[in-house]
Amino acid sequence: MSLRHALLALLAEQPHTGYDIGRRMHETVGLFWTAQHSQVYPELAKLVGDGLAGFESSAGPGPKKKKTYTITAAGRAALRDWLSEPAGRRVPRDELVLKAFASWVGDKQLMAEHYRAAAEQSQRQLATYERILAGIGGEEALADSQRPEFGWYLSLQRGITAQRALRDWCEMVAAQLDRAATKD
Amino acid sequence: MSLRHALLALLAEQPHTGYDIGRRMHETVGLFWTAQHSQVYPELAKLVGDGLAGFESSAGPGPKKKKTYTITAAGRAALRDWLSEPAGRRVPRDELVLKAFASWVGDKQLMAEHYRAAAEQSQRQLATYERILAGIGGEEALADSQRPEFGWYLSLQRGITAQRALRDWCEMVAAQLDRAATKD
DNA sequence: TGTTGCATGTAAGGGGTTACATGATTGA
């Protein structure tokens, strides 16, 4: 139910092609939502069917025409309505936590390495987010709450603080698993 | 693919009924994985089919017999194998972040209230985790890495630090939205 | 010549949620 709102949010900023949306979701802000292009294309078609988006066709590089989608007034209104409702909380499903929960059964040495690797990956992701944040001007992005940068700042902050917490936890787990491995 | 390992992890601790597993997942450690009973029952049956679990029937309160599932040696081995593989990272899908991203379009005052409410809910969840942690003896749980409490400690720490980060971020967002609302 | 990027779609299958269905015991 939220993918359509993610699309509307991106279209509210500026017109996009389906390909563009899929790419942006994966490259830059995989922090708030992601979708495969196979999911994006049908959903964009539905948005048009519901009058929430429109598109313009132009010559594409492949056999199919390139479609550039734009949000409509109705789309903007739908987005505002959705923003007025409280967000639905869904339970987290994280394999890292699940494996930590079961770690008393497993090989401590081996698992410690995995958590150290996870901490490093988290660190890299963190660096990416910080680079993007610097790119939009850091705290200056908060100056005008009517501009997209305001939203970027808030969601990037979430990505940064969440990755920091994840990285620190992974390092703690790795340390505890190491300690347990050497004690045996 | 991970639900079966979540079930194995719970069965490794002690025998459970399907109902029991569903309840525990929702009440206590909804922090690492959750599942509806409609998903748990068929998966337990599959585990038995694969020789990873066994069960004993006894008289139940309803029309059906009560089944108490136990992990087998093969189940324990499968769990250990799975723990030796690195965890698959999946992208987070969080409506709170998505709405923050789009907040420049929405009603700031209204949204600020939602984020404050989310912060409070997060605070309550945090308190629950801390209570459970105290129940298993806090850091003493780390003493023996061969006992389930070791895993409980690690995963509860994840829940606690993640909820703290979420709560703080929600409060920051609420404050920024408030500031934006009064400036208009 | 082979790979990457741009660009759009369909199909199959897995995982998960919600709803349907049954029924005894205990406590308010």
Add this chain to the structure above:
DNA sequence: TCAATCATGTAACCCCTTACATGCAACA
């Protein structure tokens, strides 16, 4: 008497991932 708790299962549907399918342009 009504609701909650224990207890097990099935069915329909939605969301998402992976794979299939096409094809031009630019670059190495």
